[in-house]
Structures are given as structure tokens and as C-alpha cells.
Amino acid sequence: MKTKDRIVHVALELFNEFGERKITTNHIAAHLKISPGNLYYHYRNKSDIIARIFDQYETTVAGLFDLPQGRHITLEDRAVLTEKLLDLLWNYRFMHRDLVGMLENDEALHQRYQAFANHATDQIAMVYQRMCDSGFMQMTPEQIKPLALNVWLLCTGWANYxxxxxxxxxxxxxxxxxxxxxxxxxxxxxxxLTEVTKEETEQLLEQFKPF
Amino acid sequence: MKTKDRIVHVALELFNEFGERKITTNHIAAHLKISPGNLYYHYRNKSDIIARIFDQYETTVAGLFDLPQGRHITLEDRAVLTEKLLDLLWNYRFMHRDLVGMLENDEALHQRYQAFANHATDQIAMVYQRMCDSGFMQMTPEQIKPLALNVWLLCTGWANYxxxxxxxxxxxxxxxxxxxxxxxxxxxxxxxLTEVTKEETEQLLEQFKPF
Structure with missing residues (x-):
């Protein structure tokens, strides 16, 4: 892996392990056993590194919603989406634990985040529309939008909770x-949910029951 | 109003208007046209003022769940609860906009907050149990707990969102x-919801439709 990529990789690891606020570029450089000067050769500052992590994050979220086109989605597609969501929540768990702190002094990231949040909520609604098209769910258009927003609040609010x-x-x-x-x-x-999805859903509930 | 109470009153106002992180004890004293020394006579530091605001907040939340005992609750009780919730969300809107920042350096408040959050989620579940007892809702005990938690996440995550x-x-x-x-x-x-609550609920939806 190139140094430029290793910096982002290690930064993400440290942010997840200790929280973004506690980690400086010096910590990242020390962890990589490179000089701060070497780090600054690749990235101007911590914001610059966070922006690259956010690139990755956006790509991963887009991958979540990248459902097969030209055919109905299946319950297997839905299971894959759930697996991807779990990976995302874990691999970028620092992201929503103190988002306010992270956006506070980074207006460019805040602007980006707003566009992202807006788009992601639309994408969640799109997934539910396709679940309806496939006969797995039954909802009116009026019900889809508030459900999508409640799902967004749940997924992004959980780490903070x-x-x-x-x-x-x-x-x-x-x-x-x-x-x-x-x-x-x-x-x-x-x-x-319609009858056809009930059994899989009961299994999910058993599997993810809070301890 | 005594100076001690005016300090808390003005602090809450300023926190709501500008965010808790931006407001210092000096801002509060200046707004009250008192000396910082006079403020420190009443409160040791900002945390001490926040602790008093949190006292008020806890009392107000408790008032939310203070439903009539010894009889079934009515749809009017539910409407009153909604009104109280709206007031609470507005009057303490600073609370959940940057909770992480506020709890970060205040371990005593963080401990208190956890006990509060736990208790409040139980209280939400209790309200739903009573809605069921009154015939306004139909839920199994297994459904009540996750609903209560999703409601908690919605209400406390909204300001941050x-x-x-x-x-x-x-x-x-x-x-x-x-x-x-x-x-x-x-x-x-x-x-x-059962049939009997449907009409009121449609009215609520119209009234609170997002603009």
C-alpha cells in the first residue's frame, strides 16, 4: 500500500478506536512510524485526511444502494444489503459518534455531509420502493418517505446513542x-412487510436480539 | 426572580440561541449585567449551571409522563402529552444538538444522563402500555420495547439531525x-393504532406535515 493510502487507512483505524477528536496528525504519523513532514507531504492537515475517508465512506454507502437493475430484487439481495450495512456501521463507526464536533470547524465537509444525507435518505426510500415492487413490502408513497427518514435517524443516531x-x-x-x-x-x-418476508424477518429478529 | 434563578434562566436562553459550546459564564454574566464574581458567588462554574438546567429538564420530562392514575387515559391526555413534548423540544433544544460535546468533559453529568435516558425509555414504553390498556393501540410486549427505543432515538436525535x-x-x-x-x-x-385513534391521527399528520 502506498504511504498516501496507508495514512488514510491508519487514520480511520485510530478514529474508530479512540474517537476522531482525540487523534491528531502527529498520532497518525507516529503510528505509521513516519515523520510529520512526510505526512504533510501527502495531506495538508487532518481535515484533508478526513475528506479522503469521507470519499471512501460515500463510495461504500453508494455500494449499499447499488441493487441489481432490470429485475425484481430478491430476499437474498436484501440479506446482502443487511450484511453490507453491518460492515459499514462497524468500519466507519467513528463517523456518527461525534459528527457535530467533526463538522464544527470544517464548513466544506459540513456542506458535503448535507448533500450526502439528503441523497442517502432518498436512496433508502428507493430501496423501500423496490421492496414494494418485489412484493416484500406494502406501502403507500406517503408512508415511504417518513419511514426512510426514521431509518436514517436510527442508523446515523445509534453510535451517538x-x-x-x-x-x-x-x-x-x-x-x-x-x-x-x-x-x-x-x-x-x-x-x-408482506407474508412472504415474515419468516426471514423472524429469523433476523432472533439473530439480532439485544443481549 | 432571584439572581440565582435568573442566571439559570438566561443561561438556558443563551444555550438555546447560540449553542452551549459557544457560551461562557462571562457571556451569561454580561447578559445579566452582573459581575463574573457575582455569578461565581452562586455557581462554581458552567457545569454547575448546566447541572441546574438538567434538574429542570428532568422535572419537565417527568411531567410529560405524569399521566392520570386510576383511570384509562383518554385521547385528550395524549393530545396534552404531545403539546408538552413540543414545548420540551423547543425550550431545551440545545440539549441534544451537541450532547457529546456537553458530556465530554463532565463525567458527573454523563452518569446522570445515562440513568435519565434509561428511565425515560422505560417511561415511553409505559405510555404505550397505557395506550394499549385504553384500547388506542394494539401491541405485544415484544413490540413495545423496540418502539419505545425508536421513539427515544427520534426525539433525542432530531436536533442533531x-x-x-x-x-x-x-x-x-x-x-x-x-x-x-x-x-x-x-x-x-x-x-x-386501533380504529378509534385513526381520525385524530390523520388530523395530527395534516397539522405537522413537513413544509
Missing amino acids: LRTARGISEEEITPAHLNQVIYQLTYLEMPY | LRTARGISEEEITPAHLNQVIYQLTYLEMPY
Whole structure:
């Protein structure tokens, strides 16, 4: 891996492990055993590194919504989406734990984040539309939009909730803590599921039951 | 109003208008036209003032859940609860806009907040249990808990969402922005409502439709 990419890779790891606010470019350089000067040769500052992580994040989120075209989606497509979502929540768990702090002094990132959030909520609505088209869900257009927004709030608010309301620190967090999102998500979707999806959904609930 | 109470009153106002992180004890003293020394006579530091605001906040939240005992709740009780919730969201809107920042350096408050969050989610579940007892909702015990948690995430995540995803600053925020919570909340509850609550709920949706 090139130094430029290794910097982003290690920064993401450290942000996830210790929180973005606690990590400086010096920490990142020290962890990579390179000089701060070498780091600054590749990135102007921490914001610049975060912007590259956000590029990756956006691409990963886009991949989440990259459903097969030209045919109905299947329950397997939906299972794949769930797996991808779990990976995303874990691999970028720092992102929504203190988003306010991260956007506070980075107006460019804040602008980008708003466009991203808007687009992502539309994409969630699109997934539900396709679930309806495939006969897995039954919803009116009026119901899809608020459901999509509630799902967005759940998925992006969960890391913050773990931190503030449950007092789970960066060091303590496990994938199981994030998996509970699937449990909560399933209860959001449940009332709109058709008979054909019920069995898989019951299995999901068992699998992601909070401990 | 005594100086001790005026300090808390003005601090809450300034936190709501400009965000807690931007306001110092000096700002509060200046706004009250008292000396910093006079302020420190009443409160040791900003944390001490925030602790008093949190006392008020807890009392107000408790008031939200203070439903009539010894009889079934009515749709009027539910309407009153909605009104109280709207007031709460507006009057303490600073609270959940940057909670991470506020709890970051205040371990005592963080401990308190966790106990509060836990208790509040139980109280939400209790309200739904009573809605079921009154015949306004139909839910199994397994459904009540995740719904209560999703409602908690919605109500406490909304101010943060407005700030980060919608880019609405403290100065720009209006009650209408917060009222959309009721719209989203209604969609969470809708699938579990019985026939008798449907009409009132349609009216709520019209009233709180996002602009």
C-alpha cells in the first residue's frame, strides 16, 4: 500500500478506536512510524485526511444502494444489503459518534455531509420502493418517505446513542452493539412487510436480539 | 426572580440561541449585567449551571409522563402529552444538538444522563402500555420495547439531525423545525393504532406535515 493510502487507512483505524477528536496528525504519523513532514507531504492537515475517508465512506454507502437493475430484487439481495450495512456501521463507526464536533470547524465537509444525507435518505426510500415492487413490502408513497427518514435517524443516531445514553466508550464498543441497529430497523419495517418476508424477518429478529 | 434563578434562566436562553459550546459564564454574566464574581458567588462554574438546567429538564420530562392514575387515559391526555413534548423540544433544544460535546468533559453529568435516558425509555414504553390498556393501540410486549427505543432515538436525535444533515443553525431554528418530530413519531405509532385513534391521527399528520 502506498504511504498516501496507508495514512488514510491508519487514520480511520485510530478514529474508530479512540474517537476522531482525540487523534491528531502527529498520532497518525507516529503510528505509521513516519515523520510529520512526510505526512504533510501527502495531506495538508487532518481535515484533508478526513475528506479522503469521507470519499471512501460515500463510495461504500453508494455500494449499499447499488441493487441489481432490470429485475425484481430478491430476499437474498436484501440479506446482502443487511450484511453490507453491518460492515459499514462497524468500519466507519467513528463517523456518527461525534459528527457535530467533526463538522464544527470544517464548513466544506459540513456542506458535503448535507448533500450526502439528503441523497442517502432518498436512496433508502428507493430501496423501500423496490421492496414494494418485489412484493416484500406494502406501502403507500406517503408512508415511504417518513419511514426512510426514521431509518436514517436510527442508523446515523445509534453510535451517538451508544456513547451518550449507554456510556459505551470507543474502546468498549463491539460489533454486537452496532448489530442491534438491525433489530430496531426490523421493527420499523415489520408493519409493512408482506407474508412472504415474515419468516426471514423472524429469523433476523432472533439473530439480532439485544443481549 | 432571584439572581440565582435568573442566571439559570438566561443561561438556558443563551444555550438555546447560540449553542452551549459557544457560551461562557462571562457571556451569561454580561447578559445579566452582573459581575463574573457575582455569578461565581452562586455557581462554581458552567457545569454547575448546566447541572441546574438538567434538574429542570428532568422535572419537565417527568411531567410529560405524569399521566392520570386510576383511570384509562383518554385521547385528550395524549393530545396534552404531545403539546408538552413540543414545548420540551423547543425550550431545551440545545440539549441534544451537541450532547457529546456537553458530556465530554463532565463525567458527573454523563452518569446522570445515562440513568435519565434509561428511565425515560422505560417511561415511553409505559405510555404505550397505557395506550394499549385504553384500547388506542394494539401491541405485544415484544413490540413495545423496540418502539419505545425508536421513539427515544427520534426525539433525542432530531436536533442533531437538523444541525448536521439539514445545516440549520441555532439562529435559524424555528418551532416548526422541531414540530416535524410529531409527524415522524406519528408514522412510528400508526401501524399499532386501533380504529378509534385513526381520525385524530390523520388530523395530527395534516397539522405537522413537513413544509
